Amino acid sequence: MDTASATQGAAPPRGSIRQNRRWALIWSYVFLSIFAAFFLLPPIYMFITSLKTSAEISAATTPWWVHNPTLSNYTALLTSREFMIFIRNSAVVSTCVVIITMLISILAAFSLARMKFWGSATLATGVFLTYLVPDTLLFIPLFKIFAWLHEVTDIQFINRWWMLIILYPTLTVPFCTWIMIGYFASIPKELDEAAIMDGASYMQVLTRIFIPVALPGIIAATIFAFTVSWAQFLYPLAFTTSADQLMLPVGIVTTLIKGDVFNWGQIMTGALLGALPPLVIYAFLMDYYIAGLTAGATKG
Secondary structure, eight states: OHHHHHHHHSOOOHHHHHHHHHHHHHHHHHHHHHHHHHHHHHHHHHHHHHTSOHHHHHSSSOTTOOSSOOOHHHHHHHTOHHHHHHHHHHHHHHHHHHHHHHHHHHHHHHHHHHSOOTTHHHHHHHHHHHHHSOHHHHHHHHHHHHHHHHHHHOOOOTTOGGGHHHHTHHHHHHHHHHHHHHHHHTSOHHHHHHHHHTTOOHHHHIIIIIHHHTHHHHHHHHHHHHHHHHHOOHHHHHHOOSGGGOOHHHHHHHHHEETTEEOHHHHHHHHHHHHHHHHHHHHHHHHHHHHHHHHHHHOO
């Protein structure tokens, strides 16, 4: 009995452990390859198409190979005045929306997470539920509101790119506020209580304690706000019509698709160029995010 119990409780052979780890590693690489292929094949195909002429795209050739590579699509877009206007409009609007969103979200999240008042929990839940309302239901009432404001103030809001700076925060502020509430709520209350006892104001507690500690959450919210405002399609499509007022996603579609003629080479080129700023900013913020975590871990 004792010998059998000892045999059953003995550790498995070292060789079987290594074999299990080897198979686990193999399967992880298999699924990682499938994942990478699923998400990387579309942009790779877009890049290949952007290097083709319209004649080669229309010809019955191998779609995954470029016989006569050319940069004419990139040259045509980067030297196009309309395309540069689209980029300028998107850059200005996205930058302003990020600044407005973070100012509102940080102050609102700090108030809801720490400055408890009657109905604060219900209000915090309502902020998140506001984000769940799809923008396909909001743009019609918003259009009516801006039309009414035009009648009252005689200021033209429709077909103005700067008007999107007012619209986009309705999409970004609720979710960013919800993210910041979670980060602020995870900060020990002893920190801000000790600071307040030492004579610090709420604004000093926010700027000197909460913002440095919650930097990963602020960066995540910043990425979200920029991505939403840069890639938004419905609001620019509904509220802007003139070529000099369009954002980049809508501008690519409206100027490069004429009737039933699709300029696929320039469409793919414009999509790739439009995806570059979010990718570059995301990579930069990810490095800063990791550095912030490392610095926070080494501080006593």
